[in-house]
Amino acid sequence: MIIDFHTHMFPPVIAGRTLAKLAECSGKAPETDGTYEGLLRSSKEAGIECSVVLPIATKPSQFRTINEYAARFQEGEVISFGSVHPDSSDYKAELRQIKAMGMKGIKLHPDYQDVYFNDIRYKRLVSYATELGMIISVHAGKDPLCPENVHCTPRMAAELIDEVAPDKLVLAHLGGNQQWDEVERYLVGKDVYLDTAVIFDYIEQEQFLRILRNHGSDRILFATDSPWAGQKRFVKVMRSMPVTEDERENVFGGNAGKLLGLL
Numbered sequence: 001m002i003i004d005f006h007t008h009m010f011p012p013v014i015a016g017r018t019l020a021k022l023a024e025c026s027g028k029a030p031e032t033d034g035t036y037e038g039l040l041r042s043s044k045e046a047g048i049e050c051s052v053v054l055p056i057a058t059k060p061s062q063f064r065t066i067n068e069y070a071a072r073f074q075e076g077e078v079i080s081f082g083s084v085h086p087d088s089s090d091y092k093a094e095l096r097q098i099k100a101m102g103m104k105g106i107k108l109h110p111d112y113q114d115v116y117f118n119d120i121r122y123k124r125l126v127s128y129a130t131e132l133g134m135i136i137s138v139h140a141g142k143d144p145l146c147p148e149n150v151h152c153t154p155r156m157a158a159e160l161i162d163e164v165a166p167d168k169l170v171l172a173h174l175g176g177n178q179q180w181d182e183v184e185r186y187l188v189g190k191d192v193y194l195d196t197a198v199i200f201d202y203i204e205q206e207q208f209l210r211i212l213r214n215h216g217s218d219r220i221l222f223a224t225d226s227p228w229a230g231q232k233r234f235v236k237v238m239r240s241m242p243v244t245e246d247e248r249e250n251v252f253g254g255n256a257g258k259l260l261g262l263l
Helices: 012-026 036-046 060-070 091-100 120-131 154-164 180-186 205-215 231-240 245-260
Strands: 003-007 050-053 078-080 105-108 135-138 169-171 193-195
Touching (some): 036 078, 050 245, 091 120, 120 154
């Protein structure tokens, strides 16, 4: 079973202009049209059984629209998380609502939400989401939006982990996009999941394998960041990695299946 733990899609009415804006910011051409149908086509072509969608509330007022749309996709080939902004006036009520809507987790993006990850607002939010048994996926490391002002460095993430002790925290981009030396220094060995979203376009194979082995293949999740990386291409890269079959099965879907309650 292959699960892509980090993808994006948008309601059809905004998909086109949203992708155009993000493509301009990142300098990368999207690999799908950004819709549910586009993600489904990409996933099937890649042999991916389930894609996890991670929406982002960039301001508190987006809570209702984002989560009502996300709640439509809670089983089968596409499963969507919800999102909460750390400046919400009642983040606890919003987290309870997301859980009541059947969603298994939330996505946080410190750069787009303009809050550093070791801020007390995130610590409180992550702590309560953990109490509710939710998965918390967080963008970590550099982002094209503000590459010189990283809002979630490996060191910030380590601080939150030490203080809050979340048991279902997922740090995207292998713990810190293009900051993998710091990941090895501050995060490897901690109780945290790391996903592979977009990293195969940047990381040296030797460093990826070192992190996988030292952190443990039971805490690495296959992910692409589709539409910003090709799902079929990333599946091919992971299949070509010189790892054991147990390690490959863990990364491809075993770990994610357990987290999502699918196995």
